[in-house]
Amino acid sequence: MSQPLTIVMYHYVRPLRTSRYPALKALELTDFEGQLDYLQRHYRVVRMEDVIASVKGEASLPENAALLTFDDGYRDHYEHVFPSLVERGLQGSFFPPACAVRERRVLDVNKIHFVLASIDETSLLIDTVFRFLDTHREQYGLDDNDAYYQRYCHESRYDDPDVAFIKRLLQKGLPETLRAELVDELFHRFVTEDERAFADELYMSVNELRELHESGMYLGSHGDRHEWLNTLSGEAQQREIDASLSFLAELGVQTTDWVMCYPYGGYNPLLLELLRLRGCTLGLTVNVDIADLSEDDPLLLPRLDTNDLPMSCVSYDMADRAKCDHL
Ligand SMILES: [Zn+2]
Incomplete structure (x- = not known):
């Protein structure tokens, strides 16, 4: 039964x-x-x-x-x-x-949510991410920006294609240390410098x-x-x-x-x-x-x-x- x-x-x-x-x-x-x-x-x-x-x-x-x-x-x-x-x-x-x-400590997944919630234009965020990848491409042997965009930019159950692209790239799409560095940089730039205070409010x-x-x-x-x-x-x-x-x-x-x-x-x-x-x-x-x-x-x-x-x-x-x- x-x-x-x-x-x-x-x-x-x-x-x-x-x-x-x-x-x-x-x-x-x-x-x-x-x-x-x-x-x-x-x-x-x-x-x-x-x-x-x-x-x-x-x-x-x-x-x-x-x-x-x-x-x-x-x-x-x-x-x-x-x-x-x-x-x-x-x-x-x-x-x-x-x-x-x-x-x-603020989890990366939460940093990404609040970065997305803090900017009006997803395109501005994508430009910032691409500039960051440009400056690290050689050191990390990264693919072209277009290749990442093709790979990760498609609709998900909850997000439009551009937002889904950001989430996939920042959650899984890049080498671990670079990914963490990029998420931190975006969080500090668009959300807050004070991670500890933010964590106290969040969790x-x-x-x-x-x-x-x-x-x-x-x-x-x-x-x-x-x-x-x-x-x-x-x-x-x-x-x-x-x-x-x-x-x-x-x-x-x-x-x-x-x-x-x-x-x-x-x-x-x-x-x-x-x-x-x-x-x-x-x-x-x-x-x-x-x-x-x-x-x-x-x-x-x-x-x-x-x-x-x-x-x-x-x-x-x-x-x-x-x-x-x-x-
Ligand atoms: Zn969870």
Whole structure:
């Protein structure tokens, strides 16, 4: 018998229009509230512990079960999501990358988001990137700018071609040290020189995470440095996983039957083997689908993005219905 579970994935959730970065790809707080209204009307929001018990055959989920997941440890989640969930009596599952919280360093992925949110013209950013590549081409044996543009400039699920180009190039497309240097330079030029203060505003603190946990929210692993784990050696994968587990232990979270949320959705067979050895029970991917606990590998559960679901009960019109039926 099938056991469907709609796992919803959230990232930034904030009062976007009145915030300092209204162009950030974030979920407007009122839309989040509207989506919770919708979910509470049409689904039964379950706790992560229920899902773990169900995977272990100790319980079964109610019909129309939904699970709420929040990636990346943003302070947004503490300030806006947490109070709302508490008020509604719902549990959320939160996945903070250890190093961002512990070391107060802004992850490259976040630097890229805020660079994009800080400029009006993507073409200006592309010109800046190309000039940077020109000055490093010889030293690093880089391809022509046109070759990179051809390779990475195509639409993605969430971004127009030029934005997708910037993200792909800056996340994966260049040699690691050069990539990091370029991201830093752009962040300092377009966003801020004070990375530490920015990190303090962007990520939850250890104490805030403890408070979430003590209030019944669920905390799981999102790795240490928010790496593409499928690109790492077995040893580096171990370091990532073990660092994130010791971080969770520090927060008071039990590390038996724990949950992994893959940064960028990246995993490979080597990583899955390691996770099994370390007692990981569930893994959350970014594959887009409704999970079925009776069929899916529990380490490879798909999720829906918040944008795949209606943002209010009222807006649940034919278009939204068609979208939901399609999924
Ligand atoms: Zn992430």
